[in-house]
Amino acid sequence: MKLANRYVVLAIASIVFGIAATLFTAGVGAQEEGWQIQRADYGFKNQRSDVSDILKDLIERGGVNGRVAVNNQTMGGDPAVGRDKSLRIFARNRRNEEREFNYKEGGFVEARMFTVRHDDRDDRPANYGDHDRDARPAHYGDRDREDWNSLKIIDRRLLRRAGKDGERDGGPSEQNS
Numbered sequence: 001m002k003l004a005n006r007y008v009v010l011a012i013a014s015i016v017f018g019i020a021a022t023l024f025t026a027g028v029g030a031q032e033e034g035w036q037i038q039r040a041d042y043g044f045k046n047q048r049s050d051v052s053d054i055l056k057d058l059i060e061r062g063g064v065n066g067r068v069a070v071n072n073q074t075m076g077g078d079p080a081v082g083r084d085k086s087l088r089i090f091a092r093n094r095r096n097e098e099r100e101f102n103y104k105e106g107g108f109v110e111a112r113m114f115t116v117r118h119d120d121r122d123d124r125p126a127n128y129g130d131h132d133r134d135a136r137p138a139h140y141g142d143r144d145r146e147d148w149n150s151l152k153i154i155d156r157r158l159l160r161r162a163g164k165d166g167e168r169d170g171g172p173s174e175q176n177s
Helices: 002-033 052-060 142-165
Strands: 035-044 047-050 067-069 086-092 098-104 108-110
Touching: 035 052, 035 098, 052 067, 098 108
Parallel strands: none
Antiparallel strands: 035 047, 035 086, 067 108, 086 098
């Protein structure tokens, strides 16, 4: 009889473990899938601003506590003053399915729903790779030395004047040079 009880307990434990494993892996799979942001815009009707780069940056940083607020401050300005705005995110998953996500102003975007590839972000300046820039000559040597010497002369005069007027701050006195 004890052996039969052990088999029943083992069977129940196996069933519970199987159900838990199935539920857990489904959740992990959904997180790994992630939606890749293709583009995003913020505004009202046809008064919209492209916020793709801003949103990708906020998502990549994880937002605040895993959420990105949808408001004028986080989206880079107010494209339609006095209107109820929305954020539209156009995204694609690994199965190449496309979807549009809509968030009202004042709402939050869950950062973990989306992924951002580093290839999607363009952090380079606008003139990156532009090798036809005008080169400006650098001036070294006598010119810098003259500027330095004139500063030293002005500094000595100020120190001497401060010493005569009794307004020195107790620093080291300068001798004639």
